[in-house]
Amino acid sequence: MARKDHYYNKAKQQGYRARSAFKLQQLDEEVGLFGPGNTVVDLGAAPGGWLQVASERVKDNGKVVGVDLQRIRSLDKHNVETIRGDMTEEETKAKLKDIIGEQGADAVVSDMAPNMTGEYSLDHARSIYLAQQAFEVAQELLATGGDFAVKVFDGRDLADFRAEMEGSFQYVRSIRPDASRDSSSEQYLVGKRYLTAPVRSGDELEVEIIDVGSEGDGIAKVEDFTVFVSGTEAGETVRVKITDVKPKFAFAERLDE
Template sequence: MARNQRDRYYWLAKSDGYRSRASYKLQQINKKFNVIKRNDTVVDLGAAPGGWLQVARELSGGKVVGVDLRRIKPIESVDTIKGDITSESTVNKILDLVGEHGADVVICDAAPNMSGNWSLDHARSIDLANSAFECSQKILRPGGNFVVKVFQGDMFKEFIDRVKSEFVHTKAYNPEASRSQSAEIYVIGKKMLSTPVKRGDIYEVRIESKGSSGDGVGSIDGFVVFVKDAEVGEKLRVKVRDVRPNFAFADVVERLDNPSDPSRK
């Protein structure tokens, strides 16, 4: 209580009618990254008490759904679900509300119950963030956006790398409204990929042509891949280093045959 009394965002939330000071974190995240646009369908995981739901409703004006293990006090024009985001029945309820199109944005400001043991709290935070990430993969439309809170620590890099593998752009951000003594940070994934290839994975590909920049051009399940230092006709084992919605970039791991060899076909 004493800390809250010294906290300007606490008093701003009281004045502005928000249920949580965290409302300003979402406003600041959205101002910088534009993750929620007008008429977006937004799903908030771990939404109680509802501060992010209030801001999501204001930013979108479209369908907004909140999910939490606890009951969320009703908010006008917001649908709520009492359920576990790791449960398929909860995922199905979300999909029933957002429709076949899926959600445009999934957000999560949930935090684990704090034990005071930092290693344990960090691990619980990563576990919760992974649950939100896995849920987002089931309910986000291709090209959708994702925001989740995590606590920094030695497991953070592995988690953000996982998000990077599924989104075109991934950033870590600490909004001004976060308390200075907090170890929380927000991971923002923009434009979820829906492709047959993943960043960091290895594939075999035949180079079919040359691109305008001189890179070799092949395909994996019909998906275009640009390969540096590759020649037409080569069969290669390549490692994908970057994925975009309509194409990927890869580097040669191994040359599997010689383009001048007539048996290569």
């Protein structure tokens, strides 16, 4: 039996609206996108297969919100809400923010794909364009430390888009789920632990050491964001290079020794 038939039949048997539900299951198993109680946004959610999987993974105390230009047939799940609209429009984004609340989303996912023309370079370019739109929306919705997963097609623009994502997450992985068809060039870029820090690895700046932490590192603040600097003492003003950025703090080395 061909693999596409296997997942199509499996979706029908298990009550999923699309075979792509298994791609999201496999992504979650690979990188841990969801947890009980999480808030998840699914961009381009019709017909609802990913909403079903996310609903199961976040459990009864979680929340899943799907948005699509197409109508999403109602799901019999109390932790799922849907919005019909364009994800890039301010009205739609305002509705999403109202539902997910000020704390933001723990994960934003997108399985959107362009209408296929059969011209590979055009289909690739359109897939990257959709992925960039999803990424821009995700940056407005994600909480610090949240995750983002988006479908893309292989091609010349993929490396640049991945580099763009890498500037906003602790790390980015490329994953091809087993449920993807053999003939497809699709893959998923997964950004883990969204960074809202005002600094990035490699930045050089001057900081004032205001305190010393329990491990002996100096503590500086950049727009209320904590930066640990080894080999410094309270009261010093030093030039540093950021070496590692976490969602809630960063590490730096001094440059003026």
